[in-house]
Amino acid sequence: MFLWLLINNRTLTRDNLAKHRKVEDATCLFCVENKSCHHLFFDCAVARRCWTVVSDILGIQVGGDIVSIGQLWLSEKKYSVINMITSAVLWLIWKLRNELCF
Numbered sequence: 001m002f003l004w005l006l007i008n009n010r011t012l013t014r015d016n017l018a019k020h021r022k023v024e025d026a027t028c029l030f031c032v033e034n035k036s037c038h039h040l041f042f043d044c045a046v047a048r049r050c051w052t053v054v055s056d057i058l059g060i061q062v063g064g065d066i067v068s069i070g071q072l073w074l075s076e077k078k079y080s081v082i083n084m085i086t087s088a089v090l091w092l093i094w095k096l097r098n099e100l101c102f
Contacts, residue, residue: 041094
């Protein structure tokens, strides 16, 4: 469910919440830039560092954007381990953000 929300830009990041109610602080919890779904998972310094470490471990460049990760999800079972790892990294970034937020 989480991955579907992420792909469809429906996660409750501050930019999506601002569409429905007033959000006083629209900045990222990790840095001072405006927060969006793409920023949180790919552009933020914390996310970029996570993706760099994961890419180094796997020996393949991952985490550039949701499209590059999604292309591997659509491939056959060849990338099943990488798909599990990238999904877990996305989930862990989300959980870390929620721990800081709440």
